Amino acid sequence: MKALGVYLADFASLIFPQICAACHNGLMANETILCTDCLYNLPKTNFHLQSDNIVARQFWGKLPIEAAYALFYFNKGGSVQKMMHHFKYDGMYKIGTLLGGIAAGQLMLNKTFTSVDVIIPVPLHKKRLKQRGYNQSECFAKGLAPKLNARVETNNLVRIVATHTQTHKSRFARFENMQEVFTVLDPERLMNKHILLVDDIITTGSTLEACGLELLKIPGLKLSIATIAYAE
Numbered sequence: 001m002k003a004l005g006v007y008l009a010d011f012a013s014l015i016f017p018q019i020c021a022a023c024h025n026g027l028m029a030n031e032t033i034l035c036t037d038c039l040y041n042l043p044k045t046n047f048h049l050q051s052d053n054i055v056a057r058q059f060w061g062k063l064p065i066e067a068a069y070a071l072f073y074f075n076k077g078g079s080v081q082k083m084m085h086h087f088k089y090d091g092m093y094k095i096g097t098l099l100g101g102i103a104a105g106q107l108m109l110n111k112t113f114t115s116v117d118v119i120i121p122v123p124l125h126k127k128r129l130k131q132r133g134y135n136q137s138e139c140f141a142k143g144l145a146p147k148l149n150a151r152v153e154t155n156n157l158v159r160i161v162a163t164h165t166q167t168h169k170s171r172f173a174r175f176e177n178m179q180e181v182f183t184v185l186d187p188e189r190l191m192n193k194h195i196l197l198v199d200d201i202i203t204t205g206s207t208l209e210a211c212g213l214e215l216l217k218i219p220g221l222k223l224s225i226a227t228i229a230y231a232e
Contacts, residue, residue, distance in 0.1 A: 100143015
């Protein structure tokens with residue numbers, strides 16, 4: 001009977017197909033969000049094994065961090081870009097939780113990340129949050145938290161200025177655009193904690209840098225960074 005149930009589910013998927021968020025091929029009954037092929041073959045960075053990886057280097061001399069990480073490489077037109085578009089703009093928020101769990105499995109192999117106390121997603125401005133309906137970085141954070149045994153805090157670091165898109169700005173312009181954008185409402189809750197600051201995609205790192213500089217004003221705070229993708 002179990003085999004028949006799987007067969008019927010696969011048959012139903014031919015009529016009402018569920019599509020892989022990365023490659024757009026149909027999903028089978030035992031697959032969800034991403035097909036098995038994409039789960040194994042999306043371009044993982046393995047940055048959890050490299051303390052001086054490309055993401056970490058972006059903050060050298062700018063932000064004193066313990067460690068930095070991205071799960072995937074992001075290439076224009078590639079499967080990761082397609083997946084991230086669905087994640088951010090098509091309401092597929094469950095992608096974040098799935099990828100958070102995958103990333104946490106890697107980060108558990110790195111002793112620096114196993115000491116994280118609090119996970120903080122880069123906040124959206126309240127207007128953008130209302131438009132989108134969810135913060136994609138928060139979805140990622142919630143996928144990370146159980147395996148890392150850390151709490152997610154979403155209402156302490158807040159975005160107080162609604163910035164314009166960063167897409168076509170230079171690195172310096174992006175950094176200028178992010179000045180005095182974030183603030184911490186209750187610094188005492190984060191004193192002497194190891195914070196994992198998370199975002200969806202890192203390009204120049206200006207948003208994470210602005211958040212990190214604000215967080216590092218708190219006494220005793222240690223900071224690490226994790227993102228879903230690194231844009232080459």
